[in-house]
Amino acid sequence: MANLKSPISVQLLGANVRLGAGTVKEIGQSLQAAGGKKVLIVTDSGVVKAGLLQAVSKSLEDAKIPSEIYDRVEPNPSDKTIMEGAQLFKRSGCNAILGVGGGSPLDASKAIQIMASHPGEIHEYYGPAAAAKMTLPRPYLIAVPTTSGTGSEVSRGAVITDTRTNTKSVMRTGPSSLAVIDPEMTLTMPPSLTAATGMDALCHHIEARVSNQYQPICAALALEGIRLIGKSLRKAVEMGRDLDARLDMAVASMTGALAFQKGLGAVHSLAHQLSTDADIPHGLANSLLLPHVMRFNMPQSREELAAIAQALGEKTDSLSIDEAAERACSAVASLSKEINLPSRLRDVGVKEAQIPTMAEKAMGDWCHPFNPRPCTKDDMAALYKAAY
Known part of the structure; x- marks a missing residue:
């Protein structure tokens, strides 16, 4: 930008x-x-x-x-x-x-x-x-x-x-x-907040891209936002006063919200309960769950996830669709680690005993009906446990 x-x-x-x-x-x-x-x-x-x-x-x-x-x-x-x-x-x-x-x-x-x-x-x-x-x-x-x-x-x-x-x-x-x-x-935003909010924006784009709704304009915006985040989030975290990186992330924040008019998904349904029941900030909650839900969605979203891997800058030309889709999941997990966000629910104070109640509440959330793969309460609990 x-x-x-x-x-x-x-x-x-x-x-x-x-x-x-x-x-x-x-x-x-x-x-x-x-x-x-x-x-x-x-x-x-x-x-x-x-x-x-x-x-x-x-x-x-x-x-x-x-x-x-x-x-x-x-x-x-x-x-x-x-x-x-x-x-x-x-x-x-x-x-x-x-x-x-x-x-x-x-x-x-x-x-x-x-x-x-x-x-x-x-x-x-x-x-x-x-x-x-x-x-x-x-x-x-x-x-x-x-x-x-x-x-x-x-x-x-x-x-x-x-x-x-x-x-x-x-x-x-x-x-x-x-x-x-x-x-x-946004120039004075501290690295930890830059990281968490940046992963929130990434989650918006990814969930919008794989959503089960058809909206080609939003789908195109989603890939461009993913590209901007892959290019500039690390730099915004490491060099907070880099105005070009901050502009890229500001644009990506906007395009994420425009893209998710296509729908969100299970990440948000799960993350909302982490915020209300465990007081986890929304962006961090999304970051903790995103790679696990991406893998859960792979049977219905291989091609979309492969495109996401490319948008993140991954080299996928020699990979199969399944391998490229998996590369998207691992790239998101690696990005979160590189910008020093925690990767496990247990590391942010979530108790395993909270999972059944949160899974029940997640089923009543308005986001997961747009998830590409239908979710049961057992699926929700399993996703929490995978992130635990």
Whole structure:
């Protein structure tokens, strides 16, 4: 991506994107143009402590747009957090929202956008069918990612922890009004977070590519994102201030979320339970499970996995389809190891006794029906054990 000499604007699969170094400085102008009078900044304490709001605040000040900061978003944002943020939006007289952070603040900002403009409780808006209820005008929402993994800035949904059941639920919010993707906002991301979020993006692309749904545009995006990650994730981890590597990963984060409109799979169904039951960050949870689910899917996904191996830079010309597919699985496991992520569930505090309950809950998750190989509860348990 080093040939991107100046920022670009693009509309992709319903998402409006402003991409390029320094684009965060344009936020105030964008809000002005959209009629923003006062903005609620939705973020988390880590973003605030890292000083990442400074450039955002400067742009707002230059545009003379006052702001209110809501920085109580936790990893895997809960229904209670969303309702609290929506109440603050109304109470403080805001008419626009600015989400700044990783996937959790950005998902929270999209959910707050809905609950600030629609009546009732958040639980009434869970699931794809509830999107038909989201008909009222919404506040303008700008999403600014500070990590490169979830792609929440362009995705159509928000994943919320339902505290009534300790499970993850999805709101079909639609994408933000505008995604401002500035790789300079990711330059200070520490290596461990760069690694985990990068593997999250890789998982999005791989699960989208092998999904049982037909969507050729998303399938093509998936392979390009895998290529970018194979090229630049190691460099982004090792040399965090390499702007070209950061730009590649920012683009890959976006393309992953666009690609998974084709569907996700069993990795996400399993990983969601690791987050709710064992407090494992989402990207790391995906990384721990991804190679095992890829091997599980091989009988239905040999050709797709072989293409993934090539996109990752593996030499497969002399290999059979089966050998190339296996090479994809081993390449993903090797990449995770090279960027110093743990490889076993036991190493991150998961208890073997948790597996039966998590397997049961994984069967109720919304992602695995798109997996290329159907999963039973026994399959889910076996995959946890393979990763244990």
